[in-house]
Amino acid sequence: MNPMPFDKVLIANRGEIAVRVMSACKDLDVETVAIYSDADIDAGHVRFADEAYNIGPAQAADSYLDQDAILDIAVQANADAIHPGYGFLAENSEFAQKVEETDGLTWVGPSSDAMTQLGEKTKARKAMQAADVPIVPGTTDSVESVDEIADFADENGYPVAIKAEGGGGGRGMKVVRSPEEAQEQLESAKREGKAYFDNDSVYLERYLDDPRHIEIQVLADAHGNVRHLGERDCSLQRRHQKIIEEAPSPTLSADLRERIADAARRGVDITNYTNAGTVEFLVEDGEFYFLEVNTRIQVEHTVSEEITGIDIVKWQLRIAAGEELSFEQEDIMFTGHAMEFRINAENTAEEFTPETGTLAIYDPPGGIGVRVDDAVRQGDVIGGDYDSMIGKLIVRGADRTECLARSRRAFEDFGVDGVVTTVPFHRMILTDERFVEGTHTTNYLDEELEQSKIESVQEQWGTESNASDPSEDYVNHDLLVEMGSRRFEMTLYQKESDIRFGLHQASSNPDGDRTPGGTAGQSEVSGNGFLNTSDDDRANSTGMATSDDSKRVEAEMQGTILTTNVEVGDEVEHGDVVCVLEAMKMENDIVTQHSGTVTEVGISEGESVDIGDLLVSLD
Known part of the structure; x- marks a missing residue:
């Protein structure tokens, strides 16, 4: 093998995949640069990197999706290349092109042209047709109206899948099973496409059952x-x-x-x-x-x-x-045979609802044929700002039978407490007849597996959440210091006996204002000594949050308000959707358990909320 020409690679991601890329870089004797949001100050990928830079607030749009800020940091850190991981900007051809056009930077991935051709689904379908690859019947151009969905259904029948052009991992995909659902599902798919991929174009496919x-x-x-x-x-x-x-x-x-x-x-x-x-x-x-x-x-x-x-x-x-x-x-x-199990902070007994908490115990298994990819340690806080993945358990055997046996052994040895996870579900599915026989399909969990089985194993093997607000553990002190002829603003983060320093260059005016770009110019002095959660692709769920002792609709999870559906004075019925809350990349329809008149709307679109925050009040 030739010597690696890269000296330093910036990983434009977080969590487990960032650590995975950093591990490969270190094997190749390449230095690594992490970026982290305010919510990830204790993140594992920050601890593992050689350097780490603050990229902005918790909201992904203002941090991990801020293309210009990432490029600025790459230049500032003298990185040779940018690896996007998966999720966030990994399939954004515009960002890839910006990297390609930046002197001294290499994009680790397909070219922006190839991403445009294959990453956007309708263009990919056209390319595959040209290569004589069978495709599911569908549109090769984006659709904008319910009438187009109706016309497609007349020709191909229901159900119809609406898919975001830039989507993946189920995000931006909605299934229309009747004409009455078309408008709502079209709007939801376009909204998710815009939120996750900055592209609200959608197309249609026949949905295979x-x-x-x-x-x-x-x-x-x-x-x-x-x-x-x-x-x-x-x-x-x-x-x-x-x-x-x-x-x-x-x-x-x-x-x-x-x-x-x-x-x-x-x-x-x-x-x-x-x-x-x-x-x-x-x-x-x-x-x-x-x-x-x-x-x-x-x-x-x-x-x-x-x-x-x-x-x-x-x-x-x-x-x-x-x-x-x-x-x-x-x-x-x-x-041989290998399986990967996604260890997510989700309550499978409650429709896979995302969970938060602190890992009071985190003791992953080992032994022959067992691999764990993660970015967390015992004591880490699993928050609600990003994806619900904690890590991945990968098991290998000489054949599928041995792989299943080793997987059962690994999950018996998997110690986790303080956060509700999918571990009990995996233990159950490894003894499920359909899965063991390998006859399951994509609809098996949603349509065939009895929910009572999932609830039973969660009760038997599950753990309780000890959710807390990680921001409450810190006391921040803003300082202004001079080093030589350069002035810096310093933020001192104090957490129990830990002290972390965040530096960013300041302007030289007497008020100490930051240079243009704000937190995009911030950097951590050292990347050694930080912890984390993890990241991947999630889907959509339905939530319900109404206080039992009053007609207050409260947030049951941290997240961001995507839409508000009611105004003061509106009449609502039991089960009506009052807002849509995004948590861990999942859209949650927040519904009321009461009927009444809306007397207060405590949130607005784009606002972040915490557990217990008032969303809507009814009389």
């Missing part, structure tokens, strides 16, 4: 080489969100496996795609249909690594540096 979800991991370099690393089966899902992924699929025939992999390579090759990517398909009744291309690293890339022995993230960096893939397709050996 009972498919398997199969995806192909690919690597492609700038020298015309395209390799696939086999398939992953991601069929165990909740509301289109993957929960368990495995490789290889337990259901594909050798012929179908080869046909799908060949279609993926064909589709990638025709677009001159480079770097890592995933081509996703739906499989039903022996036929397969192109779903989408994820122009980034995937959460579940780990299972492909386990059965091939290929470090995908290292190859992302090497390909970005111009290296040629060093192996042929026939050199790739697929050995």
